[in-house]
Amino acid sequence: MAPIPVIEIEDCVGCGSCVEICPEGFIFNESIEKAQVINPDGCSAEKIEEAIEICPVHCIHWDE
Ligand code: SF4
Numbered sequence: 142m143a144p145i146p147v148i149e150i151e152d153c154v155g156c157g158s159c160v161e162i163c164p165e166g167f168i169f170n171e172s173i174e175k176a177q178v179i180n181p182d183g184c185s186a187e188k189i190e191e192a193i194e195i196c197p198v199h200c201i202h203w204d205e
Pocket of ligand 1: 159187
């Protein structure tokens with residue numbers, strides 16, 4: 142099975158960068174002001190890697 146991206150939601154500071162990079166895979170939950178994974182297959186591994194690298198608190202990782 143392919144690895145899927147996971148957000149450690151308690152660490153997310155709600156910057157929105159991951160959603161900007163991959164709106165098909167991540168969504169911003171306004172009610173909790175944090176990002177969530179909505180579709181693990183929604184964007185390319187490259188885009189997910191980009192989100193992992195840009196996340197200021199490093200709370201996105203691969204669940205392998
Ligand atoms: S980039 Fe990181 S801190 Fe910013 S919204 Fe996404 S998961 Fe949260």
